[in-house]
Amino acid sequence: MRVLLICRINEHSKKFAGVFKKIKGQLEGFEQAGCEVACVYMSYGTQTTSVYHQGELVSTGLSWPDISPRQESIVFWQHAVEAVKQWQPDVVLVRYEAMLKHPTLVEFYRAIRGRAIACVEFPTYPYEAELTGVDLETVRAHRQAMLNEVDHVFSTCYDDTILNKPNHPFDNQLSQAMIDELAERRVSSVRHRDNVINLLMVANLSNWHGVDRIINGLAAYYTDPRSATVMLHVVGEGDCLVDLQRLCAGLKMEKWVRFHGFLSGAELDKVFIQADLAIASLGMHRIDLYRSSTLKVREYLASGLPVIYSCADSVLSENPYVLRVPEDDSIVNIPDIVTFFQRIQQTGPVKPALASFARDTISWRRVAENILNVVKGDLHG
Template structure:
């Protein structure tokens, strides 16, 4: 079956979400779909374009005009889907609902295209805090239009436990990984005098890395026999969260114990994992009123074979001996407990990785294809 993985974002080599999208698209192909990936890009002259595979479908131009056109001009996209007899469209939803997207979905359904709409996070309204007046317009437009958009979706794909969202039936999956792209780490020998912690994230307020810094502040109030260092990877240079974490670190005099590496990928990131003992997952999902979550980073940590810490409820990992759960509140992380957890954790990286064999994108996207086959 001809299919289209429809995204409305750029695909970047250092971006975790981009890697996820590419892996999902690859997994649909593994499960028998003739699939192409659609995304934003830039041409040689810097103009914003929309590409499907290697083909440019739409050219938006530059500046403010391009930003407006990319949210309302979909005629050529709809024509491409119709002309190429694409029967299935899998859409990654990043809160873009507006009347023009609703019209696009309506046209696709009218032509008999099956639409699955993936919600990476649900619910998500609490992600929007302290909005500027400029940001309020698209946010409230999305809230007004999302149910109208959803009525044209045959299924909503969710990583939550909801059976229905916006009055549409769901397909419940977990996040996954492409095992071919993630190496098993070489665990460092345990050092009774040192513990190295690593957090990799795009750095949003719900990642909660400030709780780790607060824990280190408490820990280093008195001389300690174990040197604990927290390495943070990720965050755009202009990120408000990154700036706040750096300010907090400097204010507490923890520059020696909190290290900011910026964005990393490839062998440099692999080497960093090899030098660290415990990884840090999301510590602040409660800040956006999320209780149950299946964070991608947890699976990526497990695939690398590293024990890790998080605070949400996650049925894929809650019972595993290589995870440490902390309270889903604003308390600082108890560093002494982290040290004890690391000292008592003796599973090899290979055994940790083996525990997530079913959490591959090939396996998870097979659930999507199975559901699709029941519809067509």
């Protein structure tokens, strides 16, 4: 079976680096499930069609250079029609994007009707709380028109339907290659010898990450003398970075909170190695999400880090190395985190155990096989 993934994501984007890792994981999953698989995406200013084989994206030669940012949102989907015609897949899986003005995806699906099984993935649903300053009526009208053109809907939302269209839920995963690589680079059975508990948050910082809850929690924690030192390391940039830095300064927490900015490669690995606990998004309720399957949580687990979280996630539900905090705007109780950390340290080396859990639990192949089971009825019908 030939599967074509289409996503208007730039492989070199810092902001969407995690998303592109997800795309490559999905491609790996379909390949492991026995499919020929290709992807249409952006590479700097060039729209590219590449086949995926054993961890590598290899250009098919079908590409469109010199696309301006102003044109991209429209011409990308026009070129994607040509990619479908040229590569002739059995299944097309598109990463949904909100159509703020032009019904690009509606036109795309109409143009490929009858050429392949048409599928759409909602990376987040509901998502409207993330959209600010836009005409939601237009977004909703275009979305409904698109759903009328697709055969199957997939999402990380566990509702039975999305706007009356049957929904096939899945959880985000990591590629097996990435899981093994992270364990090799970041997991050690030996912990640093000091009395500092290092908390780590890696994100493209937005309101729903809830970093303010930890900062305010640290401010409350340090109103009294403490035997255990707790530090928060924040990696990443984003819309909320300046506000968080101001909050930190206003509370005089600069000694206990360090903003590292964007890190990658060996510098990022070093922060992961030094970390003791990871912080998941603690403000998902602010955008009306009460169930998640974020890639970052899976990266934390594969890197051997226990996770502090608030929003329900299937990969955390049966895991002894996690601590759930209230799903609201209350400040996080830091003494609870200290107690949790001290308890799990008594069970033996934590990081190798968590890396092993990730290797056994997280797999894009199973997601791909579930998608294929849904579409095979159309192929054989």
